Ligand SMILES: Nc1ncnc2c1ncn2[C@@H]1O[C@H](COP(=O)(O)OP(=O)(O)O)[C@@H](O)[C@H]1O
């Protein structure tokens with residue numbers, strides 16, 4: 001079943017067709033097909049273990065790192081199948097950045113964390129204005145003002161909320177087209193959560209953002225489109241307002257009203 | 262069970278206490294015995310009755326007082342002068358020196374036979390080029406008495422300094438080419454050294470004419486105050502550290518052995534680190550877990566249990582004979598059949614010890630690698646880093662404290678190993694230093710000296726074991742100091758890195 005709330009094909013950034021992912025023959029996702037619009041925020045919601053993270057990690061081929069994971073189907077990024085033979089996963093991951101559920105800053109300085117991806121792309125022209133790139137990434141992640149005077153401090157001395165924004169800065173420093181956020185605020189306090197949500201708002205004009213959340217209010221607040229997954233299947237997908245105020249499926253309604261999950 | 266657990270705790274504490282006591286005791290013993298040797302102790306003149314009942318005199322320093330039971334005394338067949346009573350007898354051990362002049366080196370005197378003890382102020386200790394120290398009194402320089410005490414001593418000192426300068430000149434000449442003119446000059450200098458002499462009166466009244474060329478240093482301990490003694494002590498100790506050995510290692514310093522030990526350990530570290538880290542990376546990051554990897558791991562762990570002499574045999578057979586020959590065949594054809602690398606040497610010794618210490622580095626590095634959380638690696642990969650980039654830019658730096666921990670253990674083990682080294686490169690006396698100012702500065706093919714082997718040599722191979730025993734302790738102390746220094750350096754480095762990569766989670 002293909003669900004696409006996007007009428008204009010030119011607006012499509014990611015196109016998923018018949019995606020099936022199994023861990024050791026145990027299917028975690030079954031026949032997912034959906035389109036993700038460019039420069040919008042799309043949220044994946046659903047009960048724990050329904051496959052949200054698995055779907056998210058399919059977009060940058062992180063599932064390949066898991067020994068017994070098998071993937072079938074097609075994901076097109078701007079029209080190109082990312083599973084195609086000639087595609088370099090490292091190259092793909094520069095296009096599709098990811099922020100994990102728990103902040104995972106490297107045991108390096110704040111500066112080196114943000115510069116990490118840039119240095120890997122290296123080319124001397126970039127190294128020249130590394131400082132500028134780092135500053136700009138930190139500014140876009142709304143962290144610059146808090147860390148400008150201690151860029152050489154270890155990243156692990158930052159608070160949880162700051163660490164998560166640092167990780168976002170690290171991801172956007174390499175200028176990806178798509179930003180994947182896996183429950184980015186689940187480990188944070190309300191104020192930090194609010195900051196992250198504001199950040200998502202600001203970033204969406206430049207990035208296609210996909211966010212996984214188990215917090216219904218958050219999904220309603222930040223997303224333009226919302227997909228509801230259950231037991232490895234896509235149940236409902238549409239504009240966030242429609243999904244939250246007028247769900248078509250019974251399962252969706254039960255979930256968002258709190259009768260299930 | 263309350264009492265039981267209490268007793269258990271006490272037992273544990275006692276065990277720890279015992280360990281600490283043993284350790285401190287060990288260090289103290291080595292330190293006292295070893296460091297005491299360099300102290301310019303006073304010289305005492307003992308007059309005593311010998312077995313025949315005649316009065317004898319010896320001049321020397323008191324080493325220790327032994328207790329000898331009467332039975333022992335009787336059984337040794339010298340029981341003609343038993344003192345009243347039946348307690349054990351005291352016997353003094355006096356180091357008299359004067360080998361070759363008035364043997365033996367040590368005098369054993371029963372306390373009850375001593376007639377008088379005095380400390381002649383002009384008693385002099387001579388550190389000779391050969392045959393150890395001599396004790397006596399200087400009577401005349403070049404036959405002239407120079408009036409009394411101080412004037413004579415001044416004249417003596419002047420001649421000593423002149424002789425010292427000549428010796429330095431000869432030493433400087435030693436490195437240069439042996440042309441006829443140079444050779445002639447050297448012979449002249451030697452003659453000059455032997456031309457001047459002084460008259461030494463020994464404790465037994467005999468006179469000896471000693472050339473200044475035979476004496477390295479001279480001092481009058483009974484005239485020195487504490488400050489002078491301290492100065493002399495520091496100087497002697499420094500000479501011990503900085504000079505090469507003389508006289509089949511029984512005299513002089515241990516500098517070549519210190520340098521050899523340190524060079525070998527550093528070279529071993531340089532060899533074992535990349536090898537161990539590479540092996541650990543392969544096992545932990547690339548090899549698919551399975552029977553094969555498990556077998557390798559078991560093998561690596563068991564390598565640590567192989568007796569070290571076996572490594573020596575392996576090093577000799579594989580490195581020295583096989584690889585060494587191959588290297589000689591390809592690179593040093595000109596000098597064959599004389600071996601260059603085909604004989605024991607620094608490189609092969611370091612490689613052998615690198616092999617010996619490989620397991621600790623591998624195990625410790627693997628442990629470090631496994632302590633890097635998966636989320637960190639994924640974070641790096643998600644930024645577009647390849648597996649290799651992740652390894653070199655993130656994982657290895659973060660695991661470096663563990664690598665250094667492994668290296669610390671390796672250094673501690675390697676610096677103390679002697680047995681395998683005797684097969685693959687350590688010698689009793691090396692003609693050259695492994696590191697010097699001559700290109701290429703580090704001479705991998707040379708044989709070298711080692712503190713551990715030096716201890717063995719001093720203690721058991723020296724012509725005069727009793728006289729070199731204090732040097733055994735001093736050298737042992739040095740070996741401990743060298744190991745501690747090397748380890749502290751590594752520990753400081755590790756702590757700095759650990760602080761840098763400290764993980765809060
Ligand atoms: N590495 C893995 N190995 C095996 N099974 C996994 C792995 N990761 C996830 N799964 C399984 O896949 C299903 C989906 O997991 P996930 O995508 O993490 O769900 P969600 O993020 O929605 O909680 C779950 O049943 C989970 O047990």
Ligand SMILES: [Mg+2]
Pocket residue numbers: 052053
């Ligand atoms: Mg999840």
